[in-house]
Amino acid sequence: MANIYDVARRAKVSVATVSAVINDSAYVSPLLRARVTKAVAELVYKPNLLARSLATQQSxxxxxxxxxxxxxxxxxxxxxxxxxxxxxxxxxxxxxxxxxxxxxxxxxxxxxxxxxxxxxxxxxxxxxxxxxxxxxxxxxxxxxxxxxxxxxxxxxxxxxDDEDAAYEAVAHLLRLGYRRIGILSGPPNVQTAARRLAGYRRALRDSGVKPERALQYEGDFRLRSGTEGGLVLLKKKPEAVFVANYLMAVGFMMAVRQYRLRCPQDVALVTCDDHPWLDAFTPRLTTVNFPxxxxxxxxxxxxxxxxxxxxxxxxxxxxxxxxxxxxxxxxxxxxxxx
Amino acid sequence: MANIYDVARRAKVSVATVSAVINDSAYVSPLLRARVTKAVAELVYKPNLLARSLATQQSxxxxxxxxxxxxxxxxxxxxxxxxxxxxxxxxxxxxxxxxxxxxxxxxxxxxxxxxxxxxxxxxxxxxxxxxxxxxxxxxxxxxxxxxxxxxxxxxxxxxxDDEDAAYEAVAHLLRLGYRRIGILSGPPNVQTAARRLAGYRRALRDSGVKPERALQYEGDFRLRSGTEGGLVLLKKKPEAVFVANYLMAVGFMMAVRQYRLRCPQDVALVTCDDHPWLDAFTPRLTTVNFPxxxxxxxxxxxxxxxxxxxxxxxxxxxxxxxxxxxxxxxxxxxxxxx
DNA sequence: TTCCGATGGCAAACATCTACGACGTGGCAC
DNA sequence: GTGCCACGTCGTAGATGTTTGCCATCGGAA
The missing domain is CATH 3.40.50.2300 (Response regulator)
Structure with missing residues (x-):
């Protein structure tokens, strides 16, 4: 592949002039500019961005x-x-x-x-x-x-706004009259998970509901743990569950299906992350939509x-x-x- | 950030030696090797991969x-x-x-x-x-x-194996007894779309069913066109539809819902692209799973x-x-x- | 003492950017 | 009319940080 020297040679100018034309970084007379442009086209010259990055100190x-x-x-x-x-x-x-x-x-x-x-x-x-x-x-x-x-x-x-998002989701469930509300949360060392759990707790307390340990399951944000958590949580007969991410919500729905429960009639669900395809299925999921x-x-x-x-x-x-x-x-x- | 010369100076060797140690590209005596390794650690030296790429001609x-x-x-x-x-x-x-x-x-x-x-x-x-x-x-x-x-x-x-995949999908529908089978295909200038359409046609002909133009809708692989295509196709009362990708299948299901039809009772569906979450919803989609x-x-x-x-x-x-x-x-x- | 092998260093090459210097020309002043 | 200065242009060379071929040096063995 041609380099800047080839271009300079062909255009009969110095490399600095070629560089100046290419980067428009200095005045070059129309005559030389034309010669350079022509040579660039003829040689199909593409500046080597690696070399440029090395020289300019930015990649x-x-x-x-x-x-x-x-x-x-x-x-x-x-x-x-x-x-x-x-x-x-x-x-x-x-x-x-x-x-x-x-x-x-x-x-x-x-x-x-x-x-x-x-x-x-x-x-x-x-x-x-x-x-x-x-x-x-x-x-x-x-x-x-x-x-x-x-x-x-x-x-x-x-x-x-993880905490507020979870708060809103759970507050919505509370407004609908649910009291035994469970949560399928993420790994506690992941901050988003911790904050969503905090939001859940705050919402419950603000409504005078005491958060029960038994209704809290710690997942890992993956599909499988959604199912596992669902199977455990659903045994505790929660009226509603807040699931802390989409993949676990899917897993949770598989647990619901496995127990032959109906959503929302037997257990209501709010989850996180909206997706374009959520409108198409039954039941359509209520979510907090993160941008x-x-x-x-x-x-x-x-x-x-x-x-x-x-x-x-x-x-x-x-x-x-x-x-x-x-x-x-x-x-x-x-x-x-x- | 330290460069290879800094390392060489500190280790009191030449840059070639440093390079040889780092890339293990030539014999270096244990003594010098140790000096170089020490200097590298002390200076927290990281080779500049831009410069290396320039020199080795591979990035x-x-x-x-x-x-x-x-x-x-x-x-x-x-x-x-x-x-x-x-x-x-x-x-x-x-x-x-x-x-x-x-x-x-x-x-x-x-x-x-x-x-x-x-x-x-x-x-x-x-x-x-x-x-x-x-x-x-x-x-x-x-x-x-x-x-x-x-x-x-x-x-x-x-x-x-787009064509075979579509063939299998449609053959499956034919085996189930459906005859009026529609297709929601992708843009014809996209090869996968063209091949899936071909597979659909071949499957029909192999079963002695004449492909009807009216049952073929050309989408663009996007969600919205799935709905639009669904609204058009469903008016033609197909018994089943093959949808050429997942996003359009979602759109199609929205059309089904809009017409208050039931899937698969009123219209059956097979589509492409399997996803982990497809097991969770109603109806669960039959798909050809591409790896x-x-x-x-x-x-x-x-x-x-x-x-x-x-x-x-x-x-x-x-x-x-x-x-x-x-x-x-x-x-x-x-x-x-x- | 000489030769060879084992080590290690110098410098060129990779392709670019750019500071600085040089050259030429035009205008103005004496 | 001539000389000087300044400005407009362009080119040389050094810097960026590597790799690597080739050469030099040193030591040991024959």
Whole structure:
């Protein structure tokens, strides 16, 4: 592949002139400009962005770490981040951590070694460790934490209103008259899970209902644990259940089916994460809809802004969710009790 | 950030020695090796992979272009590709083409400029154009086409058995006794869509049923067109419908609901793409399950093999789908007619 | 003493950007 | 009319951080 010297030779100018034309970084006379443009076209010259990155000390590449792209929560987030990044001329490097701190550190180091300009991070549980953790904590590499955030993280972050979302979901169930309300929560060391559990508890207490340990099951955000949790919880005859993510809700519905119960008649359900396909099935799930695309887009926006000026104050954005009432909560079936 | 000269200086050796230690590419005496290792640790030295890529002429980065990561078909494919790539020490650069040839060319050029070692491509409709198209056709850049393939593409490809899959799906409906079978197909310029339509036609003809134009609706693989197509098709009173992808099936079910029809009693349904959550809802959809994860993993495997030896014969892999019978086809309801 | 093998260092190459210097020309002033 | 200065252009060279071929050196063995 042709390099800048080939172009310079063919156009009979210096490489600096070629560079100036390509980057429009200095005045070049129309005559030379034309010669350069012609040579570029003839040689099908494409600047080597690796070399450019080396010289300019910026790669125009962003790293993004998500727990698992095949979990239906994440694709929209990635898409949002990517649209923003591409619009600003950045490319996205993507990795799946499986919420495994070791993998996460591995990929973080890889990103650092590849000299990404910044990182979008949906952190695995636990603090950031190792050299990469140091590097990030020191602020030398820009990072925006998404969704989950270190307790002592002072940098940029884009969050969801997990606690309020759970509160609203459970408050909705309470308004419909349910009292024995269970929860299928996520792993307690994952912050979103902890916050949703807190929201559930607060909602119950605000209505004078004492949260029962027996109605709380700790899942791991995966489908199978939804079924397992469902099988356990349903034995306790809850009137309604709040499930802390979509995949577990699906698992939960399989447990409901297994017990030959009807939803919402026998047990009502509210869950998290809305999806385009939820309108199509029976029963249609009532969910709190998190703005997934916006989450990714916002995170990218904040990171790009940070790259633009390192000394601006840290930004902490909290995106608002919205309750999306459908059938599984029973609202369309029965009248509110009070 | 420390560079290799800093390490060499601190260890009192030459950069070549440091490089030899880091890459284990030449014999270095234990004494010097120890000095180098110590210096690397003290300086928290991480080789600059941009510079390394420039020197070695390989970036250990793969580009991947998919139509849209937020379409539930693709995340599993991406995950499969990524797992393979990472296992071999490669990183993945990802872009969404929205099946738009312009965007695709843009990203292709970007990847080429970033000197990716190879590209995983789920091609947008139409031939590969522009400089990038040239470069790829000339074989100078390794590409594996996934799912869809240029008519005159001579290189590696990993495909699905679309036609057979559709054939099996429709044959299953025919075995159940349905005769008026409609199809909600994808855009005809997308190859998977064309092949699925062909499979549908062949299955009908093999059973002596004449395909009716009126029972064929051309969608665009998106949810909305599923509903629109459903509203049109259902007026024609088909006994069963084959829907060519998952998102349109969801849309179709919304049309069914709108007409207050029951599935499968009033209209049976078989569709494509299985998902973990399909077991949870009513009616459970009968699908042909495409091995999405394997598609990505295979494509990455083939690409990596190609990078290993450029002169091996082109590989063309066809992955097999499997019919997954559930409720929406009516098999669990009624007895076969014949 | 000489030769060979084992080590290690120098410098070029990878492809770019850019600071700085040089050259030429035009205008103005003496 | 001539000389000088300034500005507009362009090119040289060094910097970015690696890898690696080739050469030099040192020590030991024959």
């Amino acid at each position: 125009r590449t962003l790293g993004m770490i998500v727990p698992d792209i095949s979990n239906p929560f994440w694709p929209a987030v990635v898409r949002g981040a990517e649209d923003r990044a591409h619009a600003a001329g950045y490319t996205l490097l993507i990795s799946n951590s499986d919420d495994n701190p070791c993998k996460q550190e591995l990929y973080l180091n890889l990103f650092l070694a590849k000299r990404v300009d910044g990182i979008l991070l949906a952190k695995a549980p636990g603090p950031l460790t190792g050299d990469a953790g140091q590097q990030i904590a020191s602020g030398k590499t820009c990072v925006v934490q998404m969704l989950r955030v270190d307790a002592k993280w002072k940098g940029d972050a884009v969050l969801l 997934k695309y916006e989450l990714g887009a916002e995170a990218a926006r904040v990171l790009l802004a940070r790259l633009g000026s390192r000394d601006r104050p840290p930004e902490r954005v909290e995106l608002r969710s919205a309750l999306c009432v459908r059938e599984s909560c029973g609202a369309l079936l029965q009248e509110p009790v009070r | 250990r980065t793969l580009g991947m272009i998919v139509p849209d990561i937020s379409n539930p078909f693709w995340p599993a494919v991406v995950r499969g590709a990524e797992d393979r790539a990472h296992a071999a020490g490669y990183t993945l650069l990802i872009s969404n083409s929205d099946d738009n040839p312009c965007k695709q060319e843009l990203y292709l050029n970007l990847f080429l400029a970033k000197r990716v070692d190879g590209i995983l491509l789920a091609k947008a409709p139409g031939p590969l154009t522009g400089d990038a198209g040239q470069q790829i056709a000339s074989g100078k850049t390794c590409v594996v086409q996934m799912l869809r393939v240029d008519a005159k593409w001579k290189g590696d490809a990993v495909l699905l 999405k994860y394997e598609l990505g993993a295979e494509a990455a495997r083939v690409l990596l093999a190609r990078l290993g030896s450029r002169d091996r014969p082109p590989e063309r892999v066809e992955l097999r789908s499997a019919l997954c019978v559930r409720e929406s086809c009516g098999a669990l309801l009624q007895e076969p007619v014949r």
